[in-house]
Structure formats: structure tokens, C-alpha cells
Amino acid sequence: MSLEQFLAVLIDGIIYSAWLFVAAIGLTLIYGVMKIVNVTHGSFYALGAYAAASITGALLARGMPPALSYAVLLGSALLVTLIVAPLIERGILRFMYVKDEVVILLITYALFLILEDAIKLVWGVNPYFIAEPYGLLGSFDVFDLTYPYYNLILVGVAIVCGVGLAWMLNHTRTGKLLVAVIHDTEVSRAMGINVDRMYLFTFTFGSLLAAIGGAFTAPTVSVVPGLGVEVIVLSFAVVVIGGLGSLPGAALGAVIVGLVRSATVHYLPQAELFVIYLVMAMVLAFRPRGLFSIAEARKI
Amino acid sequence: MTTIKKAVAAAVVAALVPAYAAAQGTPAPGEAPLKIGVVSFLSGAAAGPFGVPARNAAEITIEMLNAAKVPAPYATKGFGGAALQMQLVDEAGSTTTQVTEFRNMVQRDNVDIVIGYISSGSCLAIAPVAEELKKLTVFFDCGTPRIFEDKSYKYVFRTASTATMDSVGAAFYVRDTMKAKVKSIAGVNQNYAWGQDSWTDFEASMKQVSPGVKVASSQMPKLFAGQYNAEISTILGAKADVVHSSFWDGDLEAFILQAGPRGLFKRSTVILTTGETAMYKLADHIPDGVVIGARGPYGPYAPDNELNKWFSKTFADRYNVPPNYAAYQMTQAILGTKAAWEKAQAANGGKRPSTEQVIAAFERLNFESPAGKVEMAIGAGHQAITETAYGVAKKVKGKMTVANVKRYPATMVNPPDGVKSSDWIANGFKK
Numbered sequence: 001m002s003l004e005q006f007l008a009v010l011i012d013g014i015i016y017s018a019w020l021f022v023a024a025i026g027l028t029l030i031y032g033v034m035k036i037v038n039v040t041h042g043s044f045y046a047l048g049a050y051a052a053a054s055i056t057g058a059l060l061a062r063g064m065p066p067a068l069s070y071a072v073l074l075g076s077a078l079l080v081t082l083i084v085a086p087l088i089e090r091g092i093l094r095f096m097y098v099k100d101e102v103v104i105l106l107i108t109y110a111l112f113l114i115l116e117d118a119i120k121l122v123w124g125v126n127p128y129f130i131a132e133p134y135g136l137l138g139s140f141d142v143f144d145l146t147y148p149y150y151n152l153i154l155v156g157v158a159i160v161c162g163v164g165l166a167w168m169l170n171h172t173r174t175g176k177l178l179v180a181v182i183h184d185t186e187v188s189r190a191m192g193i194n195v196d197r198m199y200l201f202t203f204t205f206g207s208l209l210a211a212i213g214g215a216f217t218a219p220t221v222s223v224v225p226g227l228g229v230e231v232i233v234l235s236f237a238v239v240v241i242g243g244l245g246s247l248p249g250a251a252l253g254a255v256i257v258g259l260v261r262s263a264t265v266h267y268l269p270q271a272e273l274f275v276i277y278l279v280m281a282m283v284l285a286f287r288p289r290g291l292f293s294i295a296e297a298r299k300i
Numbered sequence: 301m302t303t304i305k306k307a308v309a310a311a312v313v314a315a316l317v318p319a320y321a322a323a324q325g326t327p328a329p330g331e332a333p334l335k336i337g338v339v340s341f342l343s344g345a346a347a348g349p350f351g352v353p354a355r356n357a358a359e360i361t362i363e364m365l366n367a368a369k370v371p372a373p374y375a376t377k378g379f380g381g382a383a384l385q386m387q388l389v390d391e392a393g394s395t396t397t398q399v400t401e402f403r404n405m406v407q408r409d410n411v412d413i414v415i416g417y418i419s420s421g422s423c424l425a426i427a428p429v430a431e432e433l434k435k436l437t438v439f440f441d442c443g444t445p446r447i448f449e450d451k452s453y454k455y456v457f458r459t460a461s462t463a464t465m466d467s468v469g470a471a472f473y474v475r476d477t478m479k480a481k482v483k484s485i486a487g488v489n490q491n492y493a494w495g496q497d498s499w500t501d502f503e504a505s506m507k508q509v510s511p512g513v514k515v516a517s518s519q520m521p522k523l524f525a526g527q528y529n530a531e532i533s534t535i536l537g538a539k540a541d542v543v544h545s546s547f548w549d550g551d552l553e554a555f556i557l558q559a560g561p562r563g564l565f566k567r568s569t570v571i572l573t574t575g576e577t578a579m580y581k582l583a584d585h586i587p588d589g590v591v592i593g594a595r596g597p598y599g600p601y602a603p604d605n606e607l608n609k610w611f612s613k614t615f616a617d618r619y620n621v622p623p624n625y626a627a628y629q630m631t632q633a634i635l636g637t638k639a640a641w642e643k644a645q646a647a648n649g650g651k652r653p654s655t656e657q658v659i660a661a662f663e664r665l666n667f668e669s670p671a672g673k674v675e676m677a678i679g680a681g682h683q684a685i686t687e688t689a690y691g692v693a694k695k696v697k698g699k700m701t702v703a704n705v706k707r708y709p710a711t712m713v714n715p716p717d718g719v720k721s722s723d724w725i726a727n728g729f730k731k
Contacts, residue, residue: 125347222553265530
């Protein structure tokens with residue numbers, strides 16, 4: 001194992017972890033606050049990617065300077081989330097909170113299927129791509145390997161999202177209210193917190209994080225139907241490893257999965273397909289609720 | 301009755317009998333339209349690069365055939381004068397869904413012929429059902445060699461070569477353009493039947509063509525993974541001379557977009573066996589020198605014959621893009637079926653042939669398509685072989701073209717009848 005290969009594993013692992021983290025924190029936030037397993041998460045990732053690819057592509061074709069494309073990526077994610085997420089939460093999910101967790105899971109799954117087809121209706125079945133943001137910043141070399149600087153942006157977005165979310169939860173009023181709701185919804189409601197508004201905020205914010213993940217991934221891939229499916233499966237694996245509802249858990253889960261997968265690709269490519277699930281199984285065997293599961297008071 | 305009344309009655313009966321007989325007799329060709337079930341991906345990942353172009357090709361070919369506007373030897377209307385009606389079915393969904401749709405087409409909707417199927421999984425599942433329901437089924441695109449190598453079918457035909465041809469052709473192209481310089485190879489293929497078979501055949505062919513060649517790395521990421529940074533890093537580190545990939549659609553585009561800025565195309569000769577579907581759209585990201593495959597003599601490798609001139613112009617005029625290999629293969633399937641149908645009809649004295657008669661005409665048939673000559677030569681006469689061609693991408697005045705094209709005749713890149721592809725390659729491509 002040469003130094004060059006080891007560094008490659010590390011860099012690839014960190015890039016993949018950053019991508020996983022951005023894709024997964026929205027999911028863990030929504031579960032932590034609302035206690036729903038949100039399968040629509042993948043759809044918002046796909047929506048973010050499609051919106052970013054089509055809007056940025058259209059603006060670039062009209063002569064927008066490529067340097068602005070990064071802001072447009074963020075803006076597209078914001079736009080599409082602010083339109084769709086409140087509609088879903090206020091229009092459908094609001095009436096379902098009283099129901100069983102499994103029923104809510106099925107409802108979010110149904111919404112995911114509907115949104116998948118809605119995406120095909122709006123954007124068609126052909127792939128979209130916008131390559132300018134990816135190559136614009138140039139690349140750097142690590143020994144013999146070349147990496148575009150864009151990957152560092154992805155890592156940056158992950159750090160900003162993670163730190164930002166942690167700061168918000170611990171140092172802002174809304175954040176502290178959210179933490180209260182995370183611990184116990186009934187008592188929070190009894191204390192006078194407007195839990196419905198917290199739910200709306202959480203769902204929108206969690207979905208926004210997913211859309212941002214999709215938007216910033218869009219320049220590196222070809223945006224195709226079915227983009228969201230891959231992400232849901234991986235996000236769930238990461239979140240389950242880290243503990244549903246835990247932010248540091250999601251970070252640690254992402255780092256573990258990213259590094260393990262990267263090492264497998266380099267040294268044992270045949271195992272790459274299932275190594276993530278192997279890690280998940282091993283973690284769950286010893287800590288069934290994940291690495292950083294939140295201690296819950298026993299209820300009856 | 302009086303004599304006159306008897307005579308009138310006899311005359312009326314005499315006049316009516318021929319009319320009655322004509323109404324009862326075998327319908328002359330051209331009376332009842334033929335229902336053709338066309339199956340292609342209309343949604344899902346495979347729709348964009350393959351399914352929709354194939355659907356478009358079916359639409360326009362059937363329309364032109366019904367208007368008798370196709371050049372010789374396909375100038376008659378429809379199939380032997382009978383108009384064609386297309387019933388379109390989406391190939392998306394599981395193979396169970398596809399089998400159900402097939403049964404619906406045959407038993408509920410009474411289609412006469414089924415032409416379709418892109419996914420090897422679909423083809424493997426549908427073939428036995430077609431045999432059971434005794435319905436003539438023509439596969440137009442799916443690549444797995446296993447269909448006619450593992451079993452034999454009477455009612456199933458495939459009018460395009462198998463994926464073996466793509467891998468063997470690629471190896472021959474490497475041999476003819478790189479000679480002694482290939483010491484190691486690497487692969488990036490999707491981890492399912494198509495990707496695995498493509499890589500296995502390519503690796504085996506390269507071992508025959510360049511004995512002693514080493515496999516530096518074989519990456520098999522999940523289908524639709526989309527993120528290939530780690531795979532690209534590994535292959536860059538492996539420093540292989542040739543990199544083979546059978547990626548398609550979104551995965552191919554993502555791979556090209558990610559590998560380019562990282563210098564993979566400069567470091568190794570990269571072969572994209574389905575590259576033709578992305579070569580125009582991603583022209584700015586594919587540098588000169590990348591080896592482009594079209595799964596046969598399609599697209600930029602199609603010959604300059606009358607049929608191709610007609611097809612490429614008609615398709616491009618209607619759909620604003622040149623036809624890609626999926627479109628060529630669909631038209632090839634329809635025209636091949638027409639050729640078999642009309643041969644059977646001629647042998648049947650001009651009357652509509654039965655399915656069995658069409659099958660007898662289809663077996664070992666040679667026919668012309670916009671891509672050149674097609675011979676139904678292997679798989680006991682049910683599997684087509686065609687020549688293949690590979691070339692490198694080259695931008696001429698800003699337009700994407702192919703250069704350094706090498707063509708390989710059908711018998712050189714396809715196994716002989718009755719021999720399995722893997723055995724044929726292992727035996728050094730013995731004819």
C-alpha cells in the first residue's frame with residue numbers, strides 16, 4: 001500500500017463522505033423532530049438536482065457569467081423547496097401525524113413515487129447536465145492524481161451545513177425550541193410551543209438540505225430519472241449507522257461509510273456493492289439504535 | 301313455380317354464389333391490418349438514450365411503410381400490402397410486469413407480431429413465454445448472448461448481434477491500432493449482467509489478442525451509482541494502457557463528466573462501447589482519441605447506401621436529431637420482419653402467410669438494412685450477425701466525427717453457429 005494510494009483513499013473517502021453527509025442530515029433532522037421516516041427525501045434531492053441543472057443550464061445559455069452559477073445552484077434548490085415542501089407538509093402530512101409511524105412511512109413512500117413521475121412529467125426522460133461549474137475552478141494534483149477543486153466546494157458545503165445546523169440548534173431560539181420538540185413532543189406542546197409550526201419549519205429545512213445536496217451534485221453527474229432512489233438507500237444506511245435523529249451521528253456515519261467504501265473500491269472492488277450494508281449490519285449488531293442514538297425516556 | 305320464375309331464381313343464385321364464395325375465401329393481402337406490438341423503454345433511465353429513439357424509429361418506419369415510401373427492396377405497402385398498426389408498450393418495470401404485458405398483448409389485444417425489448421433481463425424472461433404462446437417475437441436490441449446459446453426457440457428471433465461482438469470488436473480495434481503497446485487493461489462496468497458479460501468477453505478477447513496482458517483493475521460499481529470519483533482514482537493509479545467501459549446513459553455521461561477533468565482520457569486509451577449515444581451531446585467533453593463504439597455498424601458507422609440515406613434524413617427531419625444505434629436496430633428489426641413476411645407470402649402464392657410460414661422464411665434469411673447486410677446465420681437461423689466498426693472521436697471544424705475507422709466482417713467478430721461465445725473466444729476465435 002503506497003502513500004499515493006493511501007492518500008487517494010483518504011481524499012476519495014472524504015469527498016464521498018461529504019456528499020453522503022449533505023444528503024443525509026436532512027433525513028436525520030426530520031426524523032429527530034417529527035419522528036417520521038421521510039422517504040420523500042430522495043425526491044427533494046432529485047428536485048434540487050433537476051432544478052439546478054435546468055435553471056443553471058438555461059441561464060448559462062443566456063450568457064450568465066459562469067462564476068455566478070454557484071449562487072444559482074443554491075437559489076434553485078431554495079426555490080424548488082420553498083414551493084414543494086410546504087405544500088406537502090401542510091397539504092398532506094399535517095393530517096397524518098396522528099397515525100402510526102408505519103402508515104406515515106407508507107405515505108411518504110407514496111409521495112416519493114408520485115414526485116418521481118411528476119419530475120418525469122415536468123422535465124422529461126432525457127438526461128440534463130451542466131458541466132461549467134465543475135471544471136471552472138480548475139484542479140489540483142496530489143502526486144499523480146488530479147482532483148477538480150469543485151470537490152472541495154462539496155466538502156465546504158457539508159461543513160457549512162453541519163456546523164450551521166449545530167449552531168442553529170444550540171444557539172438560536174428556534175433551535176432550542178426544536179431540541180425541546182425532539183425530546184418530547186407532548187410536553188413541548190403542553191409548554192406552549194407551536195409544534196405545528198416547528199414541524200413545517202423542520203420539514204422545509206430538512207428538505208432544503210436534501211435539495212442543496214442534489215443541486216451541488218448536479219454539475220458532477222448527469223441528472224436522470226431515478227436519481228433520488230440511490231440517495232435514499234445510502235442516506236438511510238448512513239443515518240441508521242449514526243443513530244436516527246442524531247446530527248453528530250450522521251456525520252460519523254457518513255465518514256465511516258465514505259472511508260470504508262473508498263478503501264474497498266481501491267483494494268477489493270468486488271466487495272464494493274455490499275460493504276456499506278456490511279458496516280450497517282455490524283454496527284447494528286452491537287448498537288441496535290446506532291452509534292449516537294439519543295437516550296429516550298421510557299414511556300410506559 | 302313457373303319456368304320464368306325458376307330461371308330468374310337460378311340466375312340470382314348464380315350471381316350470388318361467386319360473391320358469397322369471395323366473401324368466404326382467404327382474405328386477399330391488404331385487407332386486414334397487421335397489429336405489431338412494439339416494446340421499448342418510455343420511462344426510466346433507459347428511455348432517453350435508447351427507448352425513446354427506438355420508439356421514434358418504430359413510429360416513422362411504420363408510417364413510411366404504410367405510405368409505401370421506403371426505398372427498395374421494401375417499397376411495398378406495410379407487410380406485403382397489409383397496413384401496420386403499432387401498439388406501443390413501455391418496457392419499464394420488473395420482468396414480471398413485462399411478462400404480464402406480453403401476455404396482455406398476445407391474448408387480450410391479439411397482436412400478430414411483437415417487436416421489442418432493450419433489456420437483456422426482459423429478453424431472457426420473454427423468450428420462453430413467446431414460445432409458450434406461439435407468437436412471433438423479434439428482439440431488436442438486448443445484448444445477452446445467452447438467449448440462443450443456452451436454449452433454442454422456434455418463435456423468437458433477434459435481428460441485431462449480441463454483446464459479444466462489441467467486446468471482441470473492441471479487442472481487435474486495440475490490436476490493430478495500438479499493437480505492442482498494450483501491457484495492462486482496466487475496466488469500469490456496471491455490476492449486472494450487461495456490464496459483467498461485456499467485461500468478461502473483453503478481458504478474454506484481450507488475453508487472446510495480447511497474450512500476457514495484465515488486468516490492472518476491474519471496477520464494478522452499482523448500476524446508476526452516479527458517483528465515480530473513487531473508481532476513477534483507482535484506475536488513474538493503476539496506470540492501465542487501455543480502459544474499457546460499457547456504461548450507458550446517465551452513468552456514461554457522469555463518467556465522462558467526472559473522468560475528463562481528472563485527466564483519465566489523457567492517461568489511457570478509453571473505449572466506450574456504447575459511446576455513440578453520448579458523442580454528440582457531450583462532444584465538448586470527449587477529447588479526440590477516445591474510442592467510440594455503436595454496438596455495430598450504426599450511426600456514424602452506417603454505410604452510405606440508399607436505405608441509410610433515406611433513414612437518416614427522414615428520422616432527422618422528423619425528430620431533429622440524427623438516429624442513434626437504438627433507432628437503427630429498431631428499423632432493422634421491422635424491415636427484417638417485413639422481408640421474412642413477404643418472402644413467406646410469395647411462397648404462399650400471394651396469400652397471407654401463417655406464423656409458421658413466416659418463421660420458415662425468417663430462418664437463415666439475409667436482408668438489407670440501413671446499416672448494411674444482416675444475416676440470420678447463427679442460433680439455428682434465429683440470431684443475426686452483422687459486421688461491426690470502431691473508430692476514435694475527432695472534432696473536425698467543431699463538429700464531432702469519427703476517424704481511423706476499422707470495420708470487421710460479421711464472421712470475424714461473431715461466434716459460429718452452435719458454438720458458445722465464451723468457448724469461441726477461449727479457443728482463439730476459431731471459425
